[in-house]
Amino acid sequence: xxxxPGIGIKSFGAYVPPRRFSKKLIAxxxxxxxxxxxxxxxxxxxxxxxxxxxITMAVEAGRDCLRDADRDAVHGLTIASTSSPYADLSGxxxxxxxxxxxxxxxxxxxxxxxxxxxxxxxxxxTMAGSGDQLIVASERRTAKPGSAQELQYGCAATALxxxxxxxxxxxxxxxxxxxxxxxxxxxxxxxxxxYQWEDRWIREExxxxxxxxxxxxxxxxxxxxxxxxxxxxxCGGSRGADALVARRLKIEPDRVLPNLQDRVGDTGAAxxxxxxxxxxxxxxxxxxxxxxxxxxxxxxxxxxxGEVEPSDARRGVEGSIANxxxxxxxxxxxxxxxxxxxDWGMRAEVDNKTALTQLYRxxxxxxxxxxxxCRACEAVQFPSLPxxxxxGAAETQQPYPLADEPAQIATFxxxxxxxxxxxxxxxxxxQFDCGARILMEIVDVGSAGVDVGxxxxxxxxxxxxxxxxxFARYFWKxxxxxxx
Numbered sequence: 045x046x047x048x049p050g051i052g053i054k055s056f057g058a059y060v061p062p063r064r065f066s067k068k069l070i071a072x073x074x075x076x077x078x079x080x081x082x083x084x085x086x087x088x089x090x091x092x093x094x095x096x097x098x099i100t101m102a103v104e105a106g107r108d109c110l111r112d113a114d115r116d117a118v119h120g121l122t123i124a125s126t127s128s129p130y131a132d133l134s135g136x137x138x139x140x141x142x143x144x145x146x147x148x149x150x151x152x153x154x155x156x157x158x159x160x161x162x163x164x165x166x167x168x169x170t171m172a173g174s175g176d177q178l179i180v181a182s183e184r185r186t187a188k189p190g191s192a193q194e195l196q197y198g199c200a201a202t203a204l205x206x207x208x209x210x211x212x213x214x215x216x217x218x219x220x221x222x223x224x225x226x227x228x229x230x231x232x233x234x235x236x237x238x239y240q241w242e243d244r245w246i247r248e249e250x251x252x253x254x255x256x257x258x259x260x261x262x263x264x265x266x267x268x269x270x271x272x273x274x275x276x277x278x279c280g281g282s283r284g285a286d287a288l289v290a291r292r293l294k295i296e297p298d299r300v301l302p303n304l305q306d307r308v309g310d311t312g313a314a315x316x317x318x319x320x321x322x323x324x325x326x327x328x329x330x331x332x333x334x335x336x337x338x339x340x341x342x343x344x345x346x347x348x349x350g351e352v353e354p355s356d357a358r359r360g361v362e363g364s365i366a367n368x369x370x371x372x373x374x375x376x377x378x379x380x381x382x383x384x385x386x387d388w389g390m391r392a393e394v395d396n397k398t399a400l401t402q403l404y405r406x407x408x409x410x411x412x413x414x415x416x417x418c419r420a421c422e423a424v425q426f427p428s429l430p431x432x433x434x435x436g437a438a439e440t441q442q443p444y445p446l447a448d449e450p451a452q453i454a455t456f457x458x459x460x461x462x463x464x465x466x467x468x469x470x471x472x473x474x475q476f477d478c479g480a481r482i483l484m485e486i487v488d489v490g491s492a493g494v495d496v497g498x499x500x501x502x503x504x505x506x507x508x509x510x511x512x513x514x515f516a517r518y519f520w521k522x523x524x525x526x527x528x
Contacts, residue, residue: 051172052215052347055205056321056354057108059101060198060308060364062488063371063380064088067195067306073374074190087306090198091371092184094380094465095487095506098125099135100518101201102182103142103504107447108364109178109203110143112355118205119175120150122168124160124313126231127184128153129516138518139180141411142504144445158183158280161202161313162337165320166345168206169216176207183312186381188237196283198309202317202361213354214324214333214347220262222254222341228281229339236382243282251281254342255289259334262344270295273346274331277301277319279310280338289336307365320347322361324354369490379465391463396510398517408443413502413520415480416441424480444478447520451476451500456486474500474522488523499525 067085071078092101102123110118121143123136136151154160161181168177182201187193206216228246231238255278263270276295278286283305290300301319304311311318316337323333327349336344354360359367371377378384408414409427416428419442423434428441456472463469470486472494486494487503500522507519 050210050212050215050350051169051208052206052212052350053204053324054176054207054209054212055109055111055113055358056213056324056360057105057110057203057358058200058318058321058361058364059104059108059202059359060090060200060361060367061092061096061101062367062369062490063091063093064368065091065371065374065377069372070195070374070377074194077190085195089195089309090200090311091377091380092199093487093505095521096184096199097129097506097516098123098127098182098184098201099129099138099516100504100506101184101199102135102139102180102203105182105201105203106139106143106178106180107504108359109205111357111448113176113205115143115145117176117207118145118149118178120152120168120177121145122152122154122164122177122179124154124164124179124181125183126155126158126160126313127186127236128155138411141407142413142447142518143178144412144414144447145178155313158312158315158339159337159343162316162335162343162345165204165206165317166219166221166343168204169345170219172206172208176205179204179206179317181314181317183314185310185312186236186383189378189383191237191240193238193240196305196310198304198311200308200311200314200318200364202314202321204317204321211352212350213352214327214349217332217346217348218262218266219343219345220258220265221343222258224254224341226250226254226341247282247285247288251278251285251289251338251342252292255336255338255344256293258336258342258344259293262346266346268332268346272332273334274299275301275323275327275333276336277303277316277323277334278336278338279303279315279319280342285338304361304365316345318361320345324349325360325362369488376466388463388465391461394463395512396508396517397513398510398515403517410519413445413447415444415446417444417478418442424476424478426480426482446476446478446480446482447502447504449476449478449480449502450525451502451522453486453494453496453498453500453522454481455496456494470494472522485521486523487521490524494524501525
């Protein structure tokens with residue numbers, strides 16, 4: 045009798061916003077109030093641009109995960125986050141539309157704890173059998189200026205495609221959970237910053253007690269030794285807790301995964317999945333990977349690396365981290381996180397109300413970025429219209445997705461006069477390799493700038509915010525192709 049198919053990870057992807065702020069620069073900006081000579085932190089943290097949030101990052105991580113996957117086989121989509129922009133609106137439905145998933149996909153959100161990402165992953169693995177499940181953990185973390193969390197937090201998203209079969213990147217072996225009213229941090233509803241408790245208490249009374257207990261229980265149940273763990277990652281708890289736990293459990297230091305704190309920052313609910321994806325990029329077939337998420341107790345999961353290697357087309361964790369734009373203006377960080385309200389003048393005094401009826405009717409174009417290709421002459425155009433802009437034939441348009449089409453700059457301008465939350469506003473005529481030409485905003489322009497002929501990719505971003513009603517309108521923007 046043949047063995048039943050395994051359950052586990054079929055593909056994975058990641059997205060780290062390209063903007064990076066030096067932690068030393070942040071500390072220097074606040075030194076007038078906190079002049080401690082010891083406050084010279086190392087490393088950097090990722091920061092969302094004004095037009096990025098949990099939803100846009102989830103789309104980018106999902107695109108990276110699904111590059112070579114069958115999107116029609118995705119039956120469920122879960123977005124895990126504690127920093128979603130909406131309290132009563134399905135961000136997962138927006139992500140599903142942008143990823144062009146089937147209309148019948150089951151969308152849901154998980155929140156309430158930074159364990160949400162790992163919990164969603166475990167749920168998908170233990171309840172597999174109803175088609176592939178796409179789990180996306182995405183977090184845009186903000187902190188009070190001058191706080192320790194301002195130096196620690198970062199932003200990122202990770203996507204994991206869970207399913208059954210023999211073509212697994214990693215096989216799910218099991219999980220363990222300890223849930224207790226041990227509260228290391230909390231955030232009140234309506235607030236965008238956390239309250240953190242004392243590090244030593246978290247480390248001594250929490251991490252060093254709960255994690256060994258959970259791992260001992262899981263290893264006994266699954267029949268493996270701690271020495272069998274090739275890659276060990278701990279998220280949450282106090283700084284340096286991963287090394288202390290590894291020492292107590294007698295896990296060799298070279299088996300402790302880099303915690304990405306000095307390259308990305310602590311990305312909350314997204315961090316366990318981000319570290320798991322990072323481990324999958326370095327693990328060899330047969331090696332065991334253990335990821336622990338500590339908060340309100342702890343939760344851990346163990347995977348075994350499979351024989352299937354991830355797609356070379358995937359950007360992944362390392363590729364996403366390597367694509368960086370260094371920022372040096374601390375006030376820009378505060379502005380992007382809406383910690384300060386700059387006076388942009390009368391040019392910014394516009395009402396950006398979105399017609400929800402129009403949004404629904406054009407969702408395939410505005411969210412899915414689907415244009416049209418003429419059946420008569422094969423010309424590609426955006427938007428798709430009743431008649432072809434090339435040959436004039438009527439009712440000949442077939443859906444043609446443009447999000448993954450290569451492109452380059454035909455013409456562009458950097459506008460300092462028109463309002464933009466991140467001036468200058470780069471606009472250009474974008475020439476797609478398939479023949480379509482679209483006037484688009486260009487983002488993620490670093491110090492090297494752009495020029496005619498610069499290769500481009502597309503990014504799902506916020507087009508504009510309706511601050512009066514609290515709604516964001518999403519669309520696609522062009523970005524230098526180095527981002528991939």
